[in-house]
Amino acid sequence: MAATSQPSHAAAPSAAVLPLSLVYRVGALVAALAFVGLLILVVGESPLSVLGALISGAFGTADQLGRVVNTLTVLLLCAAGLVFTFNAGLYNLGIEGQITVGAIATTLVLRLLGEALPAPLVIASGIGFGLLGGMGWGLLAGVLKVYGRVSEIFAGLGLNFVAQGLAIYLIFGPWKRPGVASTSGTEPFPESLWLGTFGRTEATPVGVVLALAALALTIVVMRRTYFGLRLRAVGLNLRAAHVLGIPATRQLLAAFALCGALAGVGGALQVVGNFHRLIPTISGGLGFLGLLVVMLVNFNPWFVLPVALFFSALNVGSLQLPLVLRNVDSTLSGVIQGTLVLSALIGRGLDQRRSRA
Amino acid sequence: MKLHSSLTLISMAVVVLLLSACTATVTPASPPSPQLQPAATEFRVGMVVVGPENDKGWNEAHVSGAKYVMEKMPNVKFDIVDKVNPGDRPNVKGAQVADDLIARGAKLVIFNSDDFKDDALEIAKKHPDVMVVHVSGDYAWPEGKNYKNQPNLINYMVKMEPGWMIAGCAAALETKAGRIGTVGPLINEETRRYAVASYLGARYCWEKYRQRDPKDLQFKVTWIGFWFNIPGVTLDPTKVADDFYNGGFDVVMNAIDTPEAAVQARKAADAGKAVKYHHYDHPSGCELSADLCIGVHSYNWGLGYLNIIKQVMESGKVSNNWIWAEADWKNWNNPDSSALLYTKGKALSDENSKLLDQFIAGLGDGSIDLWKGPLNFQDGTPFLKEGERATDVQIWYMPQLLEGMEGQSVPTN
The missing domain is CATH 3.40.50.2300 (Response regulator)
Structure with missing residues (x-):
């Protein structure tokens, strides 16, 4: 078993050390923001201009706000799923593949049933199969971990490559557009098979409901159920949990299955709510982004929503940077996200080290 | 244990960031647009x-x-x-x-x-x-x-088809081995008709000016899958170009958006190989390996x-x-009147330059019309009967490569 992580909320700090703890963590955050600001100054731009561009790019128009919401729904689903695996002490880096396989399963259903059944039924079936596809792919990583003794990190990364390879094969092969082999994806589905949206934006009510429901369910399961308690016990100490009679293997597999299922729904939403076709990079990196979100909030589901919203806004708003500013590209958002996560982890590490001293 | 966990977490974050970064590049992009609101007259x-x-x-x-x-x-x-x-x-x-x-x-x-x-x-x-x-x-x-x-x-x-014919002709005039390779993008009607046009130009000049049998001309297209390299998704155009140069193709035509054929030509030439390339899209493409560039047909x-x-x-x-x-054949290469431009490279010999001028003049005055039958598709079925001329629709929606060409006509996998 790989080394497991312990959420800091599991060991609540005493009131006496809380202020110093806050100093470490807030200090790390300030240092991260200072670093990003310095970076922006070095390339010859003003941090305030960048901030203004990011905000206007994310919330300046209804379209942009809709895009933030659309990104948020998939990100929330992934992050909610990852709360289970992280709390079980698992680093589910295979989440990108689980999104991809979910999207493939949804595409398959839409292609097979597109004209045979009423559109709402086809869409619902597509999302359902997306869930199952992601769950199956997650379970596969779990089986490799539990029974094959393959680290979930390597199993996940390997399965990501397989999933993307499968998507590329389908797009270039059996599902190719007539006469064309292109990475631009499969033929778009008819509009009847697109999820309905809020007005003329891209945000889908179904996606929002599914994402919020998933997050709420995650909070309830992790905080209010025996299953969640056992999952955290397994994450804290697998051997001890096993000795105490907790079915650790089942818990681990369940965590993989739950995470894969939610990621699979995310993949389904990418197909029916965002791209309306299968593309090779259908996951859009949102699985990896979900990992950063959950690590940043220290696996605590209560904080997933605000941080995921922040990352979604950053993701969408950054497109405005090359339009408004001379020297800054949209990829700055990746630098900001990464710096924040690393600083949060460093701050926590320093705090824990101080606590031990 | 806690410190170890934190270090593990930090390591994981670094891994995730690196993985995320695999799909992104950091380069400043666009021309400045300092004003958010356009002026009234703009x-x-x-x-x-x-x-x-x-x-x-x-x-x-x-x-x-x-x-x-x-x-x-x-x-x-x-x-x-x-x-x-x-x-x-x-x-x-x-x-x-x-x-x-x-x-x-x-x-x-x-x-x-x-x-x-x-x-x-x-x-x-x-x-x-x-x-x-x-x-x-x-x-x-x-x-x-x-x-x-x-x-x-x-x-x-x-209408770039004449540009591709000129490119094909120039390649055929310069190849010593009689082997022309093309680094192609994805397979669709547009890319097929371009490949076909370049083959028609090459075959004409090989036969007409070099007095050689078309059967002795090897013309191969390798499609990478997109207009430029996407690691893990497309074939690597650098490797495709290298395979051509190392496999005895002494002229490689670039048909993708990026200049790997030019860059790898320089490396092959530095390694002692007598190779040349033909560029596409932008006149500056010949600047990359100027002495090895036969020419470049570009869009205006x-x-x-x-x-x-x-x-x-x-x-x-x-x-x-x-x-x-279309090109302005009467005012050839005028950027203010012609949508198609052609720039000769230093690797095009003076003698071949004159032959190429003849070819261009023939295309311009209509005395050379390569869209005339008889022409067969790659699978042997007829494309154009004797004397039949292809319509714009037939050209635009080119369904296959032609007989005599090597390479995939349609995506089959």
Whole structure:
């Protein structure tokens, strides 16, 4: 078993050390923001201009706000799923593949049933199969971990490559557009098979409901159920949990299955709510982004929503940077996200080290 | 234990960040647009560019076209977003970029790739008051197979087939081994008709000027899967070019948006191989390995853009939504009148340069017409009967490569 992580909320700090703890963590955050600001100054731009561009790019128009919401729904689903695996002490880096396989399963259903059944039924079936596809792919990583003794990190990364390879094969092969082999994806589905949206934006009510429901369910399961308690016990100490009679293997597999299922729904939403076709990079990196979100909030589901919203806004708003500013590209958002996560982890590490001293 | 856990977490975060970074590049992109709100007299144009703006190829040619328009019409301003593709900007669609450009005041939006055809149609439907130019598509062609009656959608394309014939001819004149390789993009009607045109040019000049049997000319196309390299998704064009040079092909034609054929030609030449390349898309492509460059056929997008923008500014529409712009054969290579340009490279000998001039003159006055039968498709079925001339529809929707060509005609896997 790989080394497991312990959420800091599991060991609540005493009131006496809380202020110093806050100093470490807030200090790390300030240092991260200072670093990003310095970076922006070095390339010859003003941090305030960048901030203004990011905000206007994310919330300046209804379209942009809709895009933030659309990104948020998939990100929330992934992050909610990852709360289970992280709390079980698992680093589910295979989440990108689980999104991809979910999207493939949804595409398959839409292609097979597109004209045979009423559109709402086809869409619902597509999302359902997306869930199952992601769950199956997650379970596969779990089986490799539990029974094959393959680290979930390597199993996940390997399965990501397989999933993307499968998507590329389908797009270039059996599902190719007539006469064309292109990475631009499969033929778009008819509009009847697109999820309905809020007005003329891209945000889908179904996606929002599914994402919020998933997050709420995650909070309830992790905080209010025996299953969640056992999952955290397994994450804290697998051997001890096993000795105490907790079915650790089942818990681990369940965590993989739950995470894969939610990621699979995310993949389904990418197909029916965002791209309306299968593309090779259908996951859009949102699985990896979900990992950063959950690590940043220290696996605590209560904080997933605000941080995921922040990352979604950053993701969408950054497109405005090359339009408004001379020297800054949209990829700055990746630098900001990464710096924040690393600083949060460093701050926590320093705090824990101080606590031990 | 806690410290160990934190270190593990930090390591994991680094891994995740590195993995995320695999799908992104960091380069400053677009021309500055300091004003968020356009001035009243400005006419703002948005351009969605599929690849990097400085690729010395397809994308740079479009950006050059934008600059040409802004020189001629100072009140026209372009907002350009480049690298709009799933590799460089994951989870971003061309339509989303166009929405942002329109929100910034764009009255006309240009999509510069065939791969944006769905985005272009989506934006045209969503913003009926904005003119949408889709380069290389066919939705606005009433005679085409995919016509959509969308009044604010314009298809603009340069008739590059003669350019490819000239390129093929130049390659055939310069090859010593009689082996020409082409680094091709993805397989579709456009890329097939270009490959076919270059083969027709090569075969004509091989036979007519070099007095050689067409059977002795090897003409091979290897498709990488997209217009430029996307690691893990496409074939690596560097490797494809290397395979050609190392496999005895002494002339390689570049048919993708990026210059790997030129870069690898330099390496092969430095290793002692007598190789040359033919570039495509942008005149500066010959600067990469100047002494090895036979020539470059390029698009002059600025001319067409200027014409379209003028019409839209004057009347809010264009006279013809389907534009397949041609070379100005009478005023050859004039950037103010010809949509197609050809620049000879240093690796084209003086003798062959004269032969190429003959060929170009023949294409221009119609004495050389390579779209005439008899021609067979690659699978042996007839394309054109004896004396039959291909129509624009037949050329545009080229279904296969031709007999005598090597390479995949249709995606089969």
